[in-house]
Amino acid sequence: MTTTFPGFQSADIGANMVRQRTLILLRWMAIAGQVAAILVASQVYGLQLPLGLCALAVGLSVVANLVLIMLFPETRRLSEAEAFLTLLFDLGQLSFLLFLTGGLTNPFAILVLAPVTISASVLRLRSTVVLGALAILAVSTATVWYLPLRFADGTALVIPGIFAFGFWLSIVIGILFLGLYSRRVATEMRSMSEALLATQMALAREQKLTDLAGVVAAAAHELGTPLATIKLVSAELIAELDAQPELQEDARLIREQADRCRDILRDMGRAGKDDLHLRQAPLSAVLREAAEPHLSRGKQVDFAFAPIQDGAEEQPSILRRPEVIHGLRNLVQNAVDFARSSVWVEGEWTARRIIVRITDDGDGFPPGLIGRIGDPFVRARRSDPDVEKRPGYEGMGLGLFIAKTLLERSGADLSFANATDPFLAPKERPERSGAVVEAVWDANDLIAPPTQGGLGENTRIEG
Structure with a gap:
């Protein structure tokens, strides 16, 4: 299901994701490593290197860093194009240095993976693909076009062809694998961050509505006497x-x-009061309140409440917590959206547990996605019949993620399943043939604590 929040928009991957200071710092580290490698190779191992051209290659990176530091503040966040050009420059500088120092006979050729990995973490897919293709092209060129490394006596360093091919293949595979891996991890982290932000906004909105109802009701109570x-x-x-x-x-x-x-005040106060009586309510009242916005959407919503055989007979009074109401409301919305005609909301209890079960008569959850239900931004291609059944549904899974997060925050243990085999023929299916969502709470997490000597006087809302 999907939930929309004013002011919340999914972050655009690659837009202002990287600070200039981060890339400058990484470049200084690369410069230090390149200088150290050139000095050790020439002074310690006596390799003949074109030191002037090597100094030019390293100097270009130094100049680029100094220009960026002078022109822009280090805390500046780079745009997509700026970050791409920065990484492209680093890739070009490294490729030029490899050309001067033996191509793939230089073991430091593996560092060509760095710009691609950074791009996969912060830039759009298009930029990463272009940079990865250029990196593979640079590595491939370095296998045949380079200045060979020469020892002090002038002999060239020659490695077997099969070794050169294996080194080239390992770098290419590394570019592809690390690029895909880094992008996958970064995308999931961003999705989780955005979904958690949406969850916090949903809970804050529900809390504001609850507080507003209390303020209005308190105003009605205070104005009653005058x-x-x-x-x-x-x-x-x-x-x-x-x-x-x-x-x-x-x-x-x-x-x-x-x-x-x-x-007017009576009508405004119907949503609730900051009344100690209304901070808790019977399980049935809370479930009906959660489902109320979806009762008039053309689907039959049936409620059933009963104790389990070994449970207490009296219906428990539970806390009217905003996260519980909003989470259950999202689950009911999902059931109503996908039901053919009916939704069943059941409440059961024992002395130790409270169970809420929501079932519909739709097609159920896709079997291939049951294990991923509750993950944010789960996308699946929608068939034309699905579009006709629910034209406003975007299929991102954000609503279920919010519901799962809020209910688990309240202590619930959620499970998702199908009421029957989705591959049965329509005539063979029972009435309750769709999705089943079950939330189980420990009674201590949800039942309102007992009060001594009655609930006492209502409290004044301050502020």
């Missing part, structure tokens, strides 16, 4: 102003407006 006084005084004025019809009409108007204020 409105009653106004009505009483206006009635006395009406009785005393028989000889002055104009003033008597004004008094009647005052009484009518007082009655109108009373009715």
Whole structure:
């Protein structure tokens, strides 16, 4: 299912994801490593290197870093194009340095993986594919076109062809594997972060609605006495102003407006009060409240409440927690969206457990996705019949993720299943043939604590 929140939009991958300072720091590390490798190769092992050209290659990176530091603040976040060009420059500089230092006979050729891995983590797929293709092209070119490494006596370093081929193949496979792996992990982390943000917004919205209802009801309670006084005084004025019809009409108007204020406040306060009685409610009342927005959407929603055989007979009174109500509401919405005609909401309890089960008569969960239900942004290609059944559904799984997260936060253990085999013929299916979602709470997590000496006086809402 999907849930929309004002002000929440999925982050655009690659847009302002990387700070300039991060890439500058990585480049300084690469420069230090390149300088150390060149000095060790030439001074310790006596390899003949074109030191002037090598210094030019390293100097280009130094100049690029200094220019970026002078022109832009280090905390600046790079755009997609800027990050791509930065990584492309690093790839080109490294490829030029490999050309000068033996191509794939240089073991540091493996570092060509770095720009591709960074791109896969922070840039769009298109940019990563282009950078990966260029990296493979650079590595392939380095196998045949390079300045060979020469020892102090002038002999060239030659490696067997099969070794060169194996090194080339390992780098290409590394580019593909690490690119896919890094992108997959980064995408899932971003999806989880965005989904958790949406969950927090959903809970905050539900809490605000609950608080608003309490404020309105408290205002109605506090204004009840002055409105009653106004009505009483206006009635006395009406009785005393028989000889002055104009003033008597004004008094009647005052009484009518007082009655109108009373009715408005009564209607506004129907959603609830900051009343100790309404901080808890029977299990049946909470489930009906959660399902209420979806009762008039053209599907039959049936409720059933009963104790399990070894449980307590009396229906438990549970806390009206916003996360529980919002989570159950999302599950009911999902069931109503996909049901053919009916949805069943059942509440059961024992002395130790509370069980809520939501079933529909639709096609059930896709068998291949049951194990992934509750993951955010699960996408699946939709067939034309699915589009006709639920045209507004985007298939991202965010609503179920929010419901699962909120209910598990309240202590629930959720399970998802199908009521029957989805491959049965329509005539062979029982009435309850669709998806089944079951939430089980430990009674201590949900049942309202007992109060001593009654619930006491209602509390004033401050602020």
